[in-house]
Each structure stands twice: as C-alpha cells, then as structure tokens.
Amino acid sequence: MNQSNQTSRTDNGKGLNEQSGILVTGGTGSFGRAFVKEVLRLYPNIRRLVVFSRDELKQFEMAQEFSLNQYPGLRYFLGDVRDRDRLRRALNKIDVVVHAAALKQVPAGEYNPIEFVRTNVIGAENVIQGCLDTDVKQVIALSTDKAAAPVNLYGATKLCSDKLFIAANNFAGRDLSFSVVRYGNVMGSRGSVIPFFLRKSQEGCLPITDPTMTRFNISLQEGVEMVLWALAHAWGGEIFVPKIPSYRILDVAQAICPTCRYEIVGIRAGEKIHEEMITTSDSYTTVDLGQYFAILPTQGRYTLEDYCAKTGAVPVKPGFSYNSGTNDRFLTVAELRSLIREHLDPTFAVEP
Known part of the structure; x- marks a missing residue:
C-alpha cells in the first residue's frame, strides 16, 4: 500500500503543501503521532501543524521528539473535542482537519456509554460546527x-459520527468538504490484540476469545498513507475503505507463542x-477505486455515475x-511474525 510522496498533493489543488494549516484532533494518539511524523517528514517547514489533544503528558513527551525549535510551524494545543x-480557538488559521480523537475501547463503551457519546458523537458535531464557522x-x-452494522456502543457512536x-457536506454552503476513512485493526495500536498477546506470552498462556475469530489488519503507516491519499483525492461525502488482509486470531497466537x-x-x-x-x-452505493473502495453518499453534490465517469x-x-x-x-503465521518484527519489535523471534 505504499504511496508516493506526490499523493499528498494533486493537480486539483487538494491535499497538503508547505502552506497548509493542519489541525489533528487526537494528535498524541497512535495514529496522530504517526501522521504528524509523516507530515513533518514531507513538509518540515509547513506553515502550521496543530496537535490537539487533552493529555499534557503525551504532548510533553511528543515535544521531545518533535520540538518547536526544529519545526517552527508545529503547535501543541491542549483541549478536548467536547x-x-x-x-x-484551535481552528484559527487552519484549512485542513484530520479528526482522529475518539474513545475506542469496546468494553469501556459498554460500561460508560454516555462518555463515548460525548466524545465520539458530540465531539464530532463540535468539529463540524467549528469547521463550518472558520476557514x-x-x-x-x-x-x-x-x-x-454495529453491535457495540463504540461502533454505534462511530456510525453516528460518520453520518x-x-x-455536513449538504449544508457547508462553500468550498468545504467532509470525508471519512474507515479501516480495521491497526497493528500495534494501544489496546490492540498483538501487543496484548506479546505481553501475555511471558506468562505461558494466551486468552483466546473465540477460535474462529478474524480481524482486518492495517499498519499505522498504511493508515497514514491512506489519509494523505484521501486528502488529495476526496470529493466530499465518501467513506473510503482500504483493501487489506485479514488474520485469524489463532494464527496470531501461533505466530507469537x-x-x-x-x-x-x-x-x-x-x-x-x-x-x-x-x-x-452499502453495496448499492459502493465503488471500487482499485486500491480502495468508496461508499458514496446517497444524496449530495454528485451522482454515482458522475463519480465513476470522472474517477474511473x-x-x-x-x-x-x-x-x-x-x-x-x-x-500467514510467517507473515504475521515478519510484520511484528517490522512494526512492533525488531528483536522479536520465536524460539525453535
């Protein structure tokens, strides 16, 4: 899924460049940190890059790696999407927003539903209103x-957020577009199964929820590249979905221990x-873009036929x-082991 650096900017003027002003909500999370790192690699002199999050310690730690002295356009902004x-205030001089802030642990959502609603739904609406009211x-x-097709509170709040x-594209009333990127489990993200299994393997026993369970898999870097691609190509109103592999939970267990x-x-x-x-x-409004799928809006600025004609x-x-x-x-088990070494632990090895 590797993308050329050129995918961050297209001839239609979309995407990022040195003059962009970007705000990343949840900017100190797993995705936010990786996204900021990639943007600074591509555009070290970017005009403005705001890391918006509520965790002062994570902002302090992140600033040790990405300092204001080295990157003059970088800003750390304490705040909550609620x-x-x-x-x-954080949206001042911003023209691109990547919204990554969310509460996402499934069991926590079942126990604390209103907290997930406040962050994932009301927080999303706050982002939308803020963008509508600024530039x-x-x-x-x-x-x-x-x-x-959510069956848990977390999924239901994210479906509501997506909607x-x-x-929001229907009442933007100006040159402003909103799109969504939807993907599966991010390998190595906080709270995900592979880091959990790596820790539990030291105890000699791995807890398996169900032996037939499967999940999609994507790396942080692939997620970042997908968002950069979406920034460069989105019309507004799409839900972009990557074509990525799955894994079986038992294969993950076998790969690790x-x-x-x-x-x-x-x-x-x-x-x-x-x-x-x-x-x-969703199939009746879904199109195949080659590397990605896109679920198109049922009503809005364009038709499915027009979208296909102009994008292929x-x-x-x-x-x-x-x-x-x-x-x-x-x-495969071998591929999982290779990915763990590449993305999580270069020293990872299974004893013969």
Whole structure:
C-alpha cells in the first residue's frame, strides 16, 4: 500500500503543501503521532501543524521528539473535542482537519456509554460546527470497521459520527468538504490484540476469545498513507475503505507463542466474531477505486455515475460485502511474525 510522496498533493489543488494549516484532533494518539511524523517528514517547514489533544503528558513527551525549535510551524494545543469553544480557538488559521480523537475501547463503551457519546458523537458535531464557522476547506474523519452494522456502543457512536460528517457536506454552503476513512485493526495500536498477546506470552498462556475469530489488519503507516491519499483525492461525502488482509486470531497466537497454552475465554461484550467494513446494504452505493473502495453518499453534490465517469471507479456488484471472515487475503503465521518484527519489535523471534 505504499504511496508516493506526490499523493499528498494533486493537480486539483487538494491535499497538503508547505502552506497548509493542519489541525489533528487526537494528535498524541497512535495514529496522530504517526501522521504528524509523516507530515513533518514531507513538509518540515509547513506553515502550521496543530496537535490537539487533552493529555499534557503525551504532548510533553511528543515535544521531545518533535520540538518547536526544529519545526517552527508545529503547535501543541491542549483541549478536548467536547469543548466547542476551545476547539474553535484551535481552528484559527487552519484549512485542513484530520479528526482522529475518539474513545475506542469496546468494553469501556459498554460500561460508560454516555462518555463515548460525548466524545465520539458530540465531539464530532463540535468539529463540524467549528469547521463550518472558520476557514477550513477540508476534513477527513477517521472511522472503524466496527461502525459497519454495529453491535457495540463504540461502533454505534462511530456510525453516528460518520453520518454527521457525510451529512455536513449538504449544508457547508462553500468550498468545504467532509470525508471519512474507515479501516480495521491497526497493528500495534494501544489496546490492540498483538501487543496484548506479546505481553501475555511471558506468562505461558494466551486468552483466546473465540477460535474462529478474524480481524482486518492495517499498519499505522498504511493508515497514514491512506489519509494523505484521501486528502488529495476526496470529493466530499465518501467513506473510503482500504483493501487489506485479514488474520485469524489463532494464527496470531501461533505466530507469537506456539508453545503457549490457549485458554478460551469467550467474546467480550459487544464483540463480533468477524468484522465488516462494507455491508450488503452499502453495496448499492459502493465503488471500487482499485486500491480502495468508496461508499458514496446517497444524496449530495454528485451522482454515482458522475463519480465513476470522472474517477474511473467501478460500481461493485449488488449484494457485495467486505467481511474479515470471507476476505480473499489472509496473513500467514510467517507473515504475521515478519510484520511484528517490522512494526512492533525488531528483536522479536520465536524460539525453535
């Protein structure tokens, strides 16, 4: 999925350049940190790059790696997407927003539902209103596979957030677009299964929720590249979905600790056995862009036919779905081990 650096800017004027003003909500999270790192690599003299988050310690730690002295356009801005006034202040001189702030732990959402609503739904609306009231020209919001046919509170809040961002295109009233990027489990992100298994393997036992469970897999770098691509190519109103491999939970366990004992503990509240990113109901407005799918809005600035004519996209077949359990590409045990070494621990090795 590697993209050329040129994909961050296209001839239509979309995307990023040295004169961009960017705000990243959740900027100290796993994605935010990786995105900021890549933007600074591409554009070290970028005019303005605001890291917006509520964690002062993470901002302090991040500033040790990306200092204001080295990157004059970089700003660390304490705030919460729940606070519309603070967010509005952070949007000063910003023309591109990448919205990555969210509460995302599934069990926590089942136990604390209103907190997830306040951050993931009300926070999304605050971002939208702030962008409408300022000079922002483009917004990309991060979503999750759990937003497709959700069965948990986290997924339901992210589906609601997706709907809010897509609908915002209908009343922007100017040169402002909102699009969504939806992808699966990010390898190595905080709270994800692979780092958890790596820690538990030291105890000689891995807890398996369900032996048939599958998940999509994407690296942080691939997620960053996808957002840069979306910034350069989005029309507004799309939900972009990457074509990525799946893995079986038992293959992850085998890759990490083949000698460990496995304990079947049952799925957690709100979990699925398999994840979806495109449902059969979505198929009627979904197109294939080659490297990505795009779920198009049912109403808005353009038709599916116009989108396909101008982008070369091809509509998927009616009834198509994109499911981690029926995916046509699964990572092998050897590939999983290689990815762990590449993205998580260069010294990782399985004892013979």
